[in-house]
Amino acid sequence: MPLGPSEPPIPKREFSFAKGHGAHNDFIVLNDPGGWIRLTSADVVRLCRRRTGIGADGLLRAVRCTNHPEATAMADEAEWFMDYYNADGSQGAMCGNGIRVLARHLADTGQIPTGATAIATRAGVRTVHIPAGPDQDRDITVDMGHPRLSGDSGITVSAGGHQWPAVHVDMGNPHAVAFVDDLTRPGALLFPPAVTPLDAYPDGVTVEFVVTRTHRHLELRVHERGVGETRACGTGACAAVAAARQHDQNSGEETTYTVDVPGGRLRVTVGDDGSMTLGGAAVIVAQGTVWLESGR
Template sequence: MRKLRFTKMHGAGNDFIVIDGTTHDLSQLDSSLWHRLAHRQLGVGADQILLVEKSSKPGVDFKYRIFNADGGEVEQCGNGSRCFVRFVHEQGLSTKNEIQVEVAHTVLTLKRLHDDQVEVDMGQPIFNPTDIPFDPSGLTNKQEMHETLYALPLSQNSGAHADWIAVVSMGNPHAVQIVEDLDSAPVLIDGPLIESHPAFQKRVNAGFMQIINRHEIKLRVYERGAGETLSCGTGACAAVVSGIRRGLLDSPVRVQTRGGELQIAWNGFGAQVAPSVMMTGPAQTVYHGEIDLDTL
């Protein structure tokens, strides 16, 4: 039997299976297994799977990889990064409160605070369409303060399109639109259409934001390969950055998700060089377990 030890965790309701790859060889495990493991009826169940690994970069403490519930590997996960900090502390892998972690395209700085809160330097937001990646060819656009908005067609036959979207990457791509009422927003209808729209070569996370006031929003996100999640850390960062660039929000911003609250700070309005986005939020351990992989 092939036994795999894991920890079930969540960050504001965004739930993860976290696995220690620093002492175990996980190279023989593939995306189909991650998909089965994440299945909520037939496996453990999770939005994403996080693999903790050793980093090859000098001065960097760890590396971690992220797999969505469909088994596909993605670049970044804000809520997962907070859970990562708590995991390495609880597993005795590090005693440092501030940790440098390598992800797909960058190095994150993670800092454990009091009351199970974790602060993450999420790095600079990316706006260049090519780097997101996003192809705006043929799309109607308009300028709103420092943000370019796009009318994204969702159906060629009906002519329907998403409300004006802002496109930004936090290491993974996001399309953010403002809605008047989040509870009635067509997240489960438009979300899959936006996620798989051909303008996004690597698919996209679809964010739906309701502005409460200049320092508070509500947010729902339909994530690539996972569907709607209770919270999305990078989605919260992308939404706040977009709102600030549109002149609608002021840093810091409290983000209410269905799974909990996040605090996002970004002082990049009108800046020549975009500063890092700072995210603070909870990280909780749910339970530790072991599963026989041959049963999946």
């Protein structure tokens, strides 16, 4: 029996990419202003693999808001949309280090000016502040909005044979923050920490293990949802600060916290209204091209 007409092959095109990191939290940035890339979760996994791909904790696609169906409603506020994916191919809503790396790439390529620029995300529009000048060591900051915390949530996390109570913090993505006395206690974090109750996070959660070093100085390790243990996490740093402030009952004053992560140092400033700003270096380390399916 003859087969019916087959679908025409999907064309492949060469697209430019950049590789960058914020405190060693690294990302592939695909430049796709027209929204032409037909990106699948398998593509993301392939590109993010450390040994056979480009290698990254996540992938960021830079698309103009007018050319992405999830972002058209934000086009009056922002020109660009951060289409963010975790290394396992799942979509993400917000990434504090990722949006700073995306902004660095767009500024370096002349697609946005230095200064304050609005960028749309699945968690809403965020304003990124990019210093002028060629020095990539200068901090890029991003307004992270207001954290949303639970009260006594009854959430616990377990890792390395130990268990701790955790604070739920929503930073546009879900976090469970546990304060520990030693960052080695959670063990190797090769697998996601166990979280109870089992139905607390049906779509998974990013878990922070936090030590208070001194007043307004935290150190943490993080197991990111959809990625694994990473060397930094911007929303995780903000979640840790939010949980620390709730524990210390701090509010109503502008303060800056230092947050040390395995990949470096981040700074979180909390305004007197509780809003947060994340700052740190964002560095582009490589550029190239990659073949991907195209066509909208």
